[in-house]
Amino acid sequence: MEVGVETQSQVGTHQVPSTKRCPSKFLLQDGTESRCSVAEGYVTTYSATTEANMANGPASSDDDEDFWHSQTIMRPDDEKASSGLYPRLFNMSAGFIYQAVLRAERPDPVEYVTVQLGDLAWTDEETRLLVAAANWNMQWEAAQYRRRIFDEEELPPPIRELADRGDINITLVPRTRSRYYEYAPLFHLIPRAVLERNGLPLLHAGQWPFLSDVRQSDLYLPADFDRRLARAWASVVWGHIFRYKSPMRGFSASDPIRLLAHNLDYWIPAVTDVIQEELREWPEVDKGITTGPVKLENGTVFEGAVRANPRKGGDVWTGEEEASWIVDRTIEAADRHGHLRDILDAVRSHRVEEDFSDYWTAAREDFERKLYHKRLKVKVRFVEMTDSIPVQGPETEVVDRLVFGDFLALLNEKDREVVVLLSSGVTKLTEVAQIMGYSNHSPVSKRLERIRRQAAEFFGTV
Secondary structure: OEOOOEOOOOOOOOOOOOOOOOOEOOEOOOOOEEOOEOOOOOOEOOEHHHHHHHHOOOOHHHHOHHHHHHHHEOOOOOHHHOOOOOOEEEEOOHHHOOOOEEEEOOOOOOEEEEEOOOOOOOOHHHHHHHHHHHHHHHOHHHHHHHHHHOOOOOOOHHHHHHHOOOOOOEEEEEOOOOOHHHHHHHHOOOOHHHHHHOOOOOEOOEEOOOOOOOOOHHHHOOOOHHHHHHHHHHHHHHHHHHOOOOOHHHEOOOOHHHHHHHOHHHHHHHHHHHHHHHHOOOOEOOOOOOOEEEEOOOOOEEEEEEEEOOEOOEEEEEHHHHHHHHHHHHHHHHHHHHOHHHHHHHHHHOOOHHHEOOOOOHHHHHHHHHHOOOOOOOOOOEEOOHHHOOEEOOOOEEOOOOEEHHHHOOOOHHHHHHHHHHHOOOOOHHHHHHHHOOOOOHHHHHHHHHHHHHHHHHHHHO
16 A cells, blocks of 8 residues: 555554553663653653664765665675575664563454655655654564554554554565565565575665665666566466466466466465464564563553563574465465465356466366366267268267267268268258168158167267
């Protein structure tokens, strides 16, 4: 969703009363006073020290294009580009800044919201927005309750607008041309070979959730990054779903499953769910906090969340083997929340010819066997007779006309000629008689009656 512009997912428009959500001040672990905290010395957001450092802008090497390129794009010969270390995605612990976190007991699914974070001109407004977004995201464990951590006066207008919509689990990402930050978790699951095959650069390790955009990745990504990423991700997830038994090239561009594999918006909730599942299993940083209820200023207990130590950070996955395992878990999550298996089964049960390409696959063979009711491999032979009337070989089956070669083999030559003439479009008995050299249709009628009796006996036992 883009704040103040348009929505990609329905965040909702219900309004909540404007309330003070930070009743007291607290001290950061470095002794710097914070702008805001939650009940009973709970957590802090950003400090005056942090804001001042960011306002100074990046280091002097910011003007060095080669330096920033190297900070964004990894060299092919970099040891971190090896299959044991690439791809990689990490999480930074909230414990670097916070003494405690608010932890939702039943977190709602995450929705990504894009925010315009500026062009790193480092104005006071941009700095405040960037710091607020980082603090908001770092409290990911609070889920739909994180708005209650921050005082409304300290939130910049775009984030305040979201907070005022109610308890919604929102993660903020920068609004960019490439949409890299929206799809970063998927990008950083793709092996190096697949990225290179699709003309995508080797970006340094990804981070979840988003905390800063000092590299400005858009400067180094292709204009059609989203399409390239869709192709790369589809090739990865397709291989995991079908285990390479039915290659993607065997299906047309309009095949529903192929379209689903390319749909990044379908897969991002699943991979986000897996990332959070993984992080929730990580140990806590010992800040001396005993996990327990959150008491409000009026003495009541806040329902739905507890106060706890921050969790440790680290690599969520490192290298192709771990990334492959996360892809499998992403498929399982898509099945739980996105009904993936139901979709696959529905598509397979209602295949149409247009779903397949010219490339032969087992799936196409199975489709055609069902379509034409083939249960055995059958050889079809065509022989040419006078008047170009087709006749089937004795072992053949022509389903659309219900003519069986084995039945024709039981008939004598004249009876077989009657069947062939009738099946070739000569429907009047007088015309059949004339072609066969009879003076009238009586012999043909007698032969036809005999053929009917033989057919009833033959097909009754087949």
